[in-house]
Amino acid sequence: MSKNLVKQGAEARIYTTSFLTRTAIAKERFKKAYRHPTLDKKLTDRRLVQEARCLVKCRSIGIDAPAVYFVDLENRTIYMEYIEGKTVNDLLADGSKITAEESDELARKIGEALAKMHAAEMIHGDLTTSNLLIRDANNSLAIIDFGLSFITTCSIEDKAVDLYVLERTFLSTHPHAHHLFLTMLKVYGESYDSGNSITGKEKKYGWLG
């Protein structure tokens, strides 16, 4: 199988590869030599399963995320859809020209997607602008990298932390686009029953941070 390394993270290597007539992302988690092999296998399996389940759940409730093609527990690898697109990080990068209208549109898409995800009790765990992708094909906002995701039971705290992590990304990487984050937060609060109590919590973290 010919694989091209696209990214090496702390937990996994990301490759592009051809897979059953399509182009796919293969995400291979590392073996951790410092852990006992049995424990390592158990923890890695659980992570892979959690990630795959969250991705599939997203698609089943109408949130755009990579489709899962194959979970290879033996080789610690998930094969999923390769999405052609630009990250929100790229779109907001210095020098990129984004109009006020485009910014509001982007904020609305992000706010609605995150509200839907949280309403389904899914926590992403690593929300950054690099993990939000606009598809070239139809401008849909896709959420990627569910490597730290989990499904929670009624945790306002976890959801607020998700938003707080995203706000930190905006403050550190896109300080000029903080208004986009605030518009996003407003949309989020309106699109989701408990949204406003979560954004209230998030503001508290923001204030503390």
Next chain:
Amino acid sequence: MYSSSLEPFPSHGLVHISLYRNVKNAKELRKRLLSRDLELSYAFIDAKVILDKFQVLVASNIAIYNETHHKLRTHNVHSEIVYSLSPSTNIRESLKNHGLSDDTTDVVIVKVGESAETIQTHLTKIIKGEERDVEEMTGCVDLARVKKYYKIADSISDREELLKAVVGSIAIKNLS
């Protein structure tokens, strides 16, 4: 017939997929399958539950994975393909919903291994029906049945979106 090797199992040989329409002897084939007639070492799938050949390839890949790692839940790799297609972990229900029934007329047939010519000749002998281009299977599907079996929201109507939801639920079925 469409023949291809699967990237995760490069040394495993080819997977062959054919489509037969207007099949007249589904009842006889089903009876022979139930009596484990070894001449019928194929996966027979009701084309009504298939959106695209990619769906068949995804299920075949999982069946071969299960065989390779001694995790087969059914008798052999071919019944495992039919079982893998279903989101249900109930074997009888999976074979009933995705396999042949007595009145099936459009059939997708999968074979793991052997050569395309051998299979072609053999299938012509055992199937009373017309072989068609594999890509034609996109026109045989019963979308209502697909949505029901895979529990897909009615709001999803785009074919590509449907296919993504379907392959996802196939991919995570056996994860405990």
